[in-house]
Amino acid sequence: MSRALPVSDRHNLGHVYAWLFLGFICYALPWSVFAADGTTLIRIQGSNTIGAKLGPALVSGLYESQGFANVRIEKGAENEQRVLAEDKLGRTLQVNVAAHGSGTGFVALQDGSADLAASSRPIKDAEATTLQPLGDMRGASAEQVIAIDGLAIIVHPGNPVGALTTEQLAAVFAGEIKDWSALGGNPGAIQLYARDDKSGTFDTFKELVLAAHGKSLGSAKRFESSDQLSDGVSQDPGGIGFIGLPYVRQSKPLAIADGQSQPMLPSATLIATEDYPLSRRLFLYNPPGTTNEWVQSLVQFAHSPAGQAIVAKTGFIPQTVQAVKVEASAQMPADYRKLADEAQRLSVNFRFQEGSAELDNKAQRDIDRLLDYLKANDKLRQKVVLVGFGDAKSDPQRAALLSKLRAMAVRRDLSKGGVIFREITGLGEQMPVAANSAEDGRLKNRRVEVWVY
Known part of the structure; x- marks a missing residue:
């Protein structure tokens, strides 16, 4: 008991x-x-x-x-x-x-x-x-x-202007270009909309657009809220503003060119690779x-x-690796055009610490993401092509060599994960995505693309 x-x-x-x-x-x-x-x-x-x-x-x-x-x-x-x-x-x-x-x-x-x-x-x-x-x-x-974003340059949905250069943007937001007719639009005063001084969005715009062209912000309506700024531009036929990609809302985004790059809309792929001129982390x-x-x-x-x-x-660009088909064009170098015809580009670029051949913090994590993708899609052996790019040098051959060395640096880390490469090449200063006149642009041009067959 x-x-x-x-x-x-x-x-x-x-x-x-x-x-x-x-x-x-x-x-x-x-x-x-x-x-x-x-x-x-x-x-x-x-x-x-x-x-x-x-x-x-x-x-x-x-x-x-x-x-x-x-x-x-x-x-x-x-x-x-x-x-x-x-x-x-x-x-x-x-x-x-x-x-x-x-x-x-x-x-x-x-x-x-x-x-x-x-x-x-x-x-x-x-x-x-x-x-x-x-x-x-x-x-x-x-x-x-944690994510990639693109600063969208937004205007009223009825504005006929479709593209601007960063140089034109700087002049507009400095108050030097005051009428839309100077940009190919309908006559009318330009009204500036900007985030407040505490905003990282404003810091990014100031660095990538204004400071890069030696300008400062002119008279503008300032906002702490992204939503309020976007809604204001969408209701103002003369309005132009800058905003994070998820906050375009009812406004119209413009295509942007920097230096010798082609005008680019803030698309998910171009922002994921950080090629879009106003992309940011x-x-x-x-x-x-x-x-x-x-x-x-x-x-x-x-x-x-x-x-x-x-x-x-939530509308931002994830760092998930995906394959994207790129349309070949006559402006591409022959080798690159062949890649576009036969292979797919992955939605990741590798960039480097300033003044260093070492991968930056994002690139170090991207190595792991890329290896996971290659293993999951049976792309480890003879399927991967690395293409290095760089900023302009006085000697184009030196620029080509440096761009290939960057690709080799990425190869070193991927090889540890078992990748056997199909090809590694360097295209030097060709196909810039940003102006080489400022260090930020040169850093963006020093990149390595990944293609898969």
């Missing part, structure tokens, strides 16, 4: 079960769930481009991947949101997303009011220096490229060595196939 345990033993056994259960929960969930306030997991500050939609969507996806319930987004103050969910114990968990501009994210990392900085531009030298006590903010463990920056396991989990989720699917769903 069974005998009941003494009260003291039952009390002790209850403690044992409680500790075992707590241990299980602590193992299953990141430690930071048990933060001092019991609810706030991550504080994200920075870019409106990321914070308005993409950031909350990625957090929601992470919650769902953990099996949490009642996932929802609540509005707070202007351009601030809370992403909420309930864990398996019924506790409410929270991630705060404040989207007041890229620069505010780095300030928040410095003063400790944020765990992640969302930025639609690379960290600036001064910001990296200020944050040096936290570690190397440009290192692979701190700088995370979207970043999360976390202090290297962070002990917040939710920060680490969100970064890993953003890079995962599930995270990149959310990137695509």
Whole structure:
């Protein structure tokens, strides 16, 4: 016959079960769930481009991947949101997303009011220096490229102008070209729409367009909200503005040319390869060595196939590798035209750290993505062609040699994954995608394309 345990033993056994259960929960969930306030997991500050939609969507996806319930987004103050969910114990968990501009994210990392900085531009030298006590903010463990975006130049849907050069754009936004008739449009005053000074979108436009041509912004209507700017342009026959790709809405995007490049619309493929003149990377920056396991989990989720699917769903360009058929044209070099006829180009370009033959942080992750694609599609042996390009040199033969050396650098890393190449070539300064008159353009031209048979 069974005998009941003494009260003291039952009390002790209850403690044992409680500790075992707590241990299980602590193992299953990141430690930071048990933060001092019991609810706030991550504080994200920075870019409106990321914070308005993409950031909350990625957090929601992470919650769902953990099996949490009642996932929802609540509005707070202007351009601030809370992403909420309930864990398996019924506790409410929270991630705060404040989207007041890229620069505010780095300030928040410095003063400790944020765990992640969302930025639609690379960290600036001064910001990296200020944050040096936290570690190397440009290192692979701190700088995370989570998506690609393109700055769309938008006008009223009825505007007949279809394409502009970056030089014309700079003159327009500096207030030097004031009437649409000077650009081949209908007579009428040009009205400028621009993001605010805290915006990474404005920083990118300023760097790629205004500063590149020695200009500064003229008199413009300024907006913190991307949606409001786009809606304003779509209702103004004289309006022109710049915006992240998901925010084109009812406006009309223009084709853009830079230097000797052909005019390009902000298409998904041209933005994914970063060939489109106004393409840009979207970043999360976390202090290297962070002990917040939710920060680490969100970064890993953003890079995962599930995270990149959310990137695509929110209107940005994912870093998923895809094969694209390129139409051959008479302007292409003969070897390149043959590739276009016979093979397909992959939606990834490899670029390099400034002043270095080493792959940059995005390229290092793209190596793994590319290897996964090649293995899944049986393309490891004699199917891959690498084509290197570079900026213009005084000696075209030197430019061709340097471009092939870049392709060889990519070959080195892919070979470790078992790739046996069909061909590796360098086309030097041919087929530029940006102007060679500025360092940013030269960096974009120094690239390696991947083609598959």
